[in-house]
Amino acid sequence: MTGWIIPPPKKSTKTRQQFAIERGEKVRQLIKKGYLKSERIKEAMLKVPREDFIPDSYRDYAYLEVPLPLPGKKATISCPHSYPLFYEPLGLGQGHRFLEIGLGSGYGTALAREIVGLDGLVISMEIDPLTFEFARRNLINAGYTDIILIRGDGGLGYPRSAPYDRICLTAACAEIPPPLIGQLRTGGRLIGPVIEGGIQNLVLLKKTEEEVSHEIICEVLYVPLRENYGSGAEEDGGGAGT
Numbered sequence: 001m002t003g004w005i006i007p008p009p010k011k012s013t014k015t016r017q018q019f020a021i022e023r024g025e026k027v028r029q030l031i032k033k034g035y036l037k038s039e040r041i042k043e044a045m046l047k048v049p050r051e052d053f054i055p056d057s058y059r060d061y062a063y064l065e066v067p068l069p070l071p072g073k074k075a076t077i078s079c080p081h082s083y084p085l086f087y088e089p090l091g092l093g094q095g096h097r098f099l100e101i102g103l104g105s106g107y108g109t110a111l112a113r114e115i116v117g118l119d120g121l122v123i124s125m126e127i128d129p130l131t132f133e134f135a136r137r138n139l140i141n142a143g144y145t146d147i148i149l150i151r152g153d154g155g156l157g158y159p160r161s162a163p164y165d166r167i168c169l170t171a172a173c174a175e176i177p178p179p180l181i182g183q184l185r186t187g188g189r190l191i192g193p194v195i196e197g198g199i200q201n202l203v204l205l206k207k208t209e210e211e212v213s214h215e216i217i218c219e220v221l222y223v224p225l226r227e228n229y230g231s232g233a234e235e236d237g238g239g240a241g242t
């Protein structure tokens with residue numbers, strides 16, 4: 001899989017109405033291409049204004065299929081199709097206790113909050129202090145004040161609120177961090193990019209009483225996971241991913 005071509009920064013000129021039209025069009029495309037299937041994920045994508053989670057100099061590109069830079073070291077907001085790509089096989093739904101590793105812009109976190117609803121719980125972890133603060137402000141400005149945000153190494157998970165029904169890892173690792181598998185409820189699912197033989201596969205884990213099964217969904221390209229469960233790629237400038 002090749003890298004992405006990021007459009008040049010520019011001053012935002014689009015209106016709220018233009019963004020709303022682009023959002024509707026994006027959702028129609030994602031349904032047509034088979035990424036978006038469930039009603040709750042569709043409703044969330046129609047509701048959350050993605051443009052409000054992007055730095056002003058890239059805001060006009062909010063609905064393009066490219067990852068866009070965020071404040072922080074190698075942080076990006078993933079391209080729009082990534083969210084149903086992860087959340088559909090994850091089966092994210094109403095009432096779930098959801099742990100996200102890699103808060104980024106906070107956009108995927110806001111979508112998750114809408115999807116799990118008031119009887120669910122959303123916790124998101126971010127390692128980079130600049131990225132964390134950017135996302136925290138975005139979420140507050142968008143009215144999401146009931147999400148638990150943790151600054152720290154998401155590879156270690158957040159045992160205090162475990163077990164989780166669903167876990168989503170948005171940075172690429174050499175192996176799924178064992179603490180995250182430990183914090184997944186029996187019957188739960190985890191999804192994330194795993195580096196295998198020089199490529200990244202999006203892997204879905206399902207935990208039952210008997211086993212933890214692995215299924216490869218597709219090839220992806222994500223920024224590397226940092227800290228305890230990093231692959232080493234984060235040290236060498238690699239990982240021009242989403």
Ligand SMILES: C[S@@+](CC[C@H](N)C(=O)[O-])C[C@H]1O[C@@H](n2cnc3c(N)ncnc32)[C@H](O)[C@@H]1O
Nearest residue numbers: 075077102104105108126127153154225226242
């Ligand atoms: C692709 S971005 C996440 C995009 C995000 N889902 C969004 O909607 O904007 C991956 C994020 O993972 C973060 N990250 C990398 N290693 C991490 C770690 N060990 N713990 C927590 N966050 C980490 C990066 O700083 C980056 O912000």
